[in-house]
Amino acid sequence: MTADLRPASPGRASTRPSSGSPRAERPRRRGRFGVPLFLAAVSLAFLAPLLLAVYASLRPYEETAEHGYFSWPERLSFDYYRQAYTESGMGKYFTNTLLIAVPAVLITLFLASFVAFAVSRVRIRGGLVLLMLFTAGNLLPPQVLVTPLYALFLKIPLPWWMSDSLTLYDSFWALILVNVGFQIGFCVFVLSNFMRTLPKEILEAAIVDGAGVWTQFWRITLPLCRPALAALATLEFTWIYNDFLWALIFISNPDKLPITSSLNNLRGQFFTDYNLLAAGSVLVALPTVLVFLLLQRHFIAGLTLGASKG
Structure with missing residues (x-):
């Protein structure tokens, strides 16, 4: 079989x-x-x-019990939101959560940025081993350290103006320290990888101009890490805000519990209004949504770093 190598005619x-x-x-x-x-x-x-959950929180329980949750509503109202806020005492629990989450996030990012700068930008011996240790700490299950930390916090004294129990146990400091300890490894890993992508010429020019290590870190490197810090701040605030395990173990005073525990106050002994519980869940989730909206631009910029080159 031979191929037809003839050029196509104009009319073909x-x-x-x-x-x-x-x-x-x-x-x-x-x-x-x-x-x-x-x-x-x-x-x-x-x-x-x-x-x-939002749809159920706007409907009376009697209506959903009769017609089901996937039915056309007869009446919508915000009564459950007012009832959930007043009956659960969310104002007090919101304050407790902010006293725990905000210092924990700031301390975590502050310490993690120091370690990440030392590991990635300063030539120190054992920097890679130090980074591996911080990263390996995230692989340890938190439940393994519950009993040792409980016994340790009972023996660490604190002055009366820091803790009513005069120990680290049953204080906000216990939750702050344990969250910082478990979250700092992840932040060090992310920040160190981000700092390695920064141009070395910037620090070399600063060294030529006589900048010390503190100036290189605080005035040059840290401002360039703003997108990564904003992304980490959003994630860390969400994780610490939603945590309930450590508060359940290290807090015995009900007035010091975080916001996640306020939902238990909406559950009855023999009957639970799930529409009321849905309204309380939406109210609890609002601060994390607000934080994301405020840091959305920096959060997306931090997630897309390294997606394109040039």
Whole structure:
């Protein structure tokens, strides 16, 4: 069989589709609309429980008990939100959570930035081993240290103006320290990797100008790490805010419990109004949503670092 090498005549139409033909544009259009549709479906799947909780919190329990949660509402109101805030005492628990989460996040990022700078930008012996130790700390299950930390906090004294129990146990300092200890490893790992991407010429120029180590860290490196710090601050605040394990173990005074414990006050002994519980859950989740909205631009910038080059 021989191939036909004759040039196509001017009157003979080519059977190969051109780049601008509808047949060639059809796969491109499918790919163009397929990815957004898939992402929208995944986003809707993740938002479905939250949307259902908001929808249930606006309806009376009697209505949902009779017609079901997936029914058309007869009346919508914010009565459950007012009732959830007053009956659970959320104002006090919100204050307790802020007294724990805000110092823990600031101390974690401050100490982690020091260690990350020493490991990634300053030439010290054993820097890689130190980074591995901080990273390996995240692999340790928190439940393993519950008993040793409980016994240790009972024996560490504190002055009366720092703790009513005169020990580290049953104080906000216990929750702050344990959260800092467990979160600092992850922050060191992320910040050290980010600092390695910074141009070395910037620090070399600063050294030539006579900048010391503190100036290199505080006035040069740390401002460049603002996107990474904002992303970590958002994640750390969310994790510490939603934590309940450590508060359940190290806090015995009910007036010192964080916001996650306020939902237990909405559960009855023989009956639980799940619409009221849904309203309380939405109120508890609002601060984390607010923090994300405030740091959204920096958070997205921190997540997309290194996605493109140049």
